[in-house]
Amino acid sequence: MSENNFDRGSALSIFGSDRKEDFMALAFALIIAFGVYFTY
Amino acid sequence: MVYSKKSPALFIIGVVMLAIWFLADAGLLAGYIEHLGGKKYKYGKELASLPLYFGILSVFVGALHWFGPQKEGEWDYYSSAVPGAMFILLIAMLVRWFIAPEVAVVSKSMGEVGNTGKHIHTILGLNYVVIGIVTGIIIVNFFKVPEWAKNGVRVSRLGLKTGVILLGTLYSAAELKNLGGLSIFMIGFFVLGSVGMTLWLGARRNIPNSMGGVLSAGMGVCGVSATVASAPVVQAKSVEIAYTIGTILLWGVGCMFIFPMVGQLLDMSHLKFGAWAGTGILNSAQVAGAALAYQPNGIETLKVAEIFNITRVLVLPIIVMWLAVWYVKREQTGTKVSVGKVIFEKFPVFVLGFLLLFGLSTTGMFAPANHYKGKYFDNNIKTEKLLSDEDIAELKGNADKVQREDQKAALARLLDGRKVSSIDDDDTLRGLANSKVMGKKSGKILKKAHKAVRHTSKKIKAFRDWITWLFAFGLVGLGMQITVSSMKQAGGQPAVIGGIVGLTKAVLSLVVVLLIVKDTI
Secondary structure (H helix, E strand, O other): OOHHHOOOOOOOOOOOOHHHHHHHHHHHHHHHHHHHHHHO | OOOOOOOOHHHHHHHHHHHHHHHHHOOOOHHHHHHOOHHHOOOHHHHHHHHHHHHHHHHHHHHHHHHOOOOOOHHHHHHOOHHHHHHHHHHHHHHHHHHHHHHHHHHHHOOEOOOOOOEHHHHOOOOHHHHHHHHHHHHHHHHOOOHHHHHHHOOHHHHHHHHHHHHHHHOOHHHHHHOOHHHHHHHHHHHHHHHHHHHHHHHHOOOOHHHHHHHHHHHHOOHHHHHHHHOOOOOOOHHHHHHHHHHHHHHHHHHHHHHHHHHHHOOOOHHHHHHHHHHHOOOHHHHHHHHHHHOOOOOHHHHHHHHHHHHHHHOHHHHHHHHHHHHHHHHOOOOOOOHHHHHHHHOOHHHHHHHHHHHHHHOOOOOOOOOEOOEEEOOOOOHHHOOOHHHHHHHHHHHHHOOOHHHHHHHHHHHHHOOOOOHHHHHHHHHHHHHOOOOHHHHHHHHHHHHHHEEEOHHHHHHHHHHHHHHHHHHHHHHOOOOHHHHHHHOOHHHHHHHHHHHHHHHHHHHHHHHHOOOOO
């Protein structure tokens, strides 16, 4: 998959920047963490 | 531009997931599950829920894409990733629930390898990690990733990053106080040395900075987690991540067999061998395999090797920071780079997330603060968990077979209190059970006493399951980005560099261990 196949994001990510992807990952992780904390 | 495709693919994936759920729920898979391990098969609960939830989601979004109107916009762009993501998830489900257990069944039927106490699939690391990547590689090279799945493949790294953040929950800073100065010195020196040497060799042999960066973290710290955590920092390509994981696992397989032989030749003490294996071998399972191969009848070597292993994980954030600065400096040759600015602008937020959850885990929020990977010692147990009169009589009948003084004393305390009295006694009695000197029945009773005081946090177990899923998802997607041509492009340099660094570390750490480590703690 080459870089120019995608006009949004990159070959490795659908997000515009690494930092945006990092924040999304952080948000998901915190949602999971609180979900686990209150469920178990 | 409209990104979502008018395709029945996602709808069909949903139907397949629902079919898996139905077959499992109706008991139609019972025969196959019996073959995969019966009561030991761990995924019954997952089979009863996950394919149902994700099946419904896929059918719903799949129907919207297939029959609904297509309009440009954010919903269209982000929902266009769902078909590919569900395709990867379906493959990850098949790998975790059926393919990996099947590989384990075949491997176990072949018996244990030598005196390692391990089966061939454990030694070769043929778990969901490797099988997931290989499955992805097979799909992309033999069938090609379908057009409707391409956007979804690009969310696999998001899964890996989320998994790395959640890894923080498995460790606790309370574990630091159990680590001796020796392990901190050895690991600090050799981790930083290996990273530095890999980067230097990578530059000399002209491999891309991204390849050198990710390989250095893998060779320096440990296996898959370090590789995954450092990959985005150095903009590593999928093939470079896969090469690093392959190099580490192959190197570890060789070490597992060679280390115990060298240890026997040099007549190393348990402490010396544990320190050497924990420093020189990269993968946790392979460290444990080598330690057990060296000392099959006790766990002293294993314990020391594990302590060294834990220390290594804790160095990970430092290495990630180093690589962030190193990578930017290398990529921006000619311009002056401000270290502070690089850390602020480039430092991956997801690594801060790892540190945040590591901090929360240390407070005891998810499990008692002294836990390690969710396991902790607590001998405040219910009366029914105490050893019975029959158990006590059995152990007393075989007590005279025990030769070692520390084991005799721990056994006496166990007989007296009907439960394991301390964490040290627990370690000693595990060694006694492993040595099998008291016979099979007594061994079982000792293991029962051990299980009664060793607890697993439900929260941490849930986190482990999440991490496993996110890694399985991410690695199948990662495999789907690896073509044969990209592997040819990467060439054999990573394996050569990995071999040189690994061998140097093994030899130097052996010399250091022989010179400075005493025979006993």
